[in-house]
Structure formats: C-alpha cells, structure tokens
Amino acid sequence: NVSGALCISQAWxxxxxxxxxxxxxxxxxxLTPYPGFFFTGDGVYRTREGYYQLTGRLDDIINISGHRLGxxxxxxxxxxxxxxxxxxxxxxxxxxxxxxxxxxxxxNISARAAETLTAELRELxxxxxxxxxxxEYVQVQTQAGPTLAP
Numbered sequence: 001n002v003s004g005a006l007c008i009s010q011a012w013x014x015x016x017x018x019x020x021x022x023x024x025x026x027x028x029x030x031l032t033p034y035p036g037f038f039f040t041g042d043g044v045y046r047t048r049e050g051y052y053q054l055t056g057r058l059d060d061i062i063n064i065s066g067h068r069l070g071x072x073x074x075x076x077x078x079x080x081x082x083x084x085x086x087x088x089x090x091x092x093x094x095x096x097x098x099x100x101x102x103x104x105x106x107x108n109i110s111a112r113a114a115e116t117l118t119a120e121l122r123e124l125x126x127x128x129x130x131x132x133x134x135x136e137y138v139q140v141q142t143q144a145g146p147t148l149a150p
Contacts, residue, residue, distance in 0.1 A: 007037035
C-alpha cells in the first residue's frame, strides 16, 4: 500500500522524445524529476497485491484563495460517495477567490435526488479536505439530463 509518482524505467515504441521547438522543456518535465526514469506526470497507488490504480495528474493544481489544491484530491473524495462512479474537477474563474472549482459527475438519479447529492458532495469535500475545497458549481447528470447547481 504505497502512493507515489508513476515513472517508467525503459523506453517503449511510440514514446515521445521531445516537445516541438522546446527540447529543454521536455527534459525538465519528463526526465529531470526522477533521473533514470521517464516521469509520466501521473500519481499512482499500488496495493499489497501489486495492482496499480492511477490517481490523477500530479501537476493539475487549482489555486483557490492562495491554497493549492489538486483536482485528483477532490475527485478521490467524491468518488467515495456511493452514488458516484466517476467525477471530474476543473478550475473556473471566480470574482473573489481568483479561481474556483466545477465538479461534474454522471449519476443515474432523479432531479430531486441530484439536489440532495449536491449538498452531500459539498459537505463530504468540506469534511475530508476543507471548506475552501467545496466546489462553486456541481453538475450532476440525472435521468432527465444534466443539472448545474451553483
């Protein structure tokens, strides 16, 4: 049971070898962080049994009121809710904070249940991470179509 950065030790067919017009950036991004390994940019969790689970991009960070928050961190908390199979968090402009969050999750539930789920997800994120981490907008795909709750 260990978490860390997903790195690959050997080259493979089709592997990127540079970034067009910016080879220095390629080296700094993918080869410098872990010398001798190719850094994919993804976080990974390895179980005791040896299975790997990708946990999200390590460089996908949202800056909310001076707090740096990874989108994968929020998605991981949301995905523990029994009504949520998967989720996505993206940054959005916010007048006061500078940057806020929009949470999107497809669920096969009624529109009435979507209101309850939205409140539950905000509360879950507030408990597990912090109040500032609660999303400004929550989009839930319901049986009748998507709903967006501010």
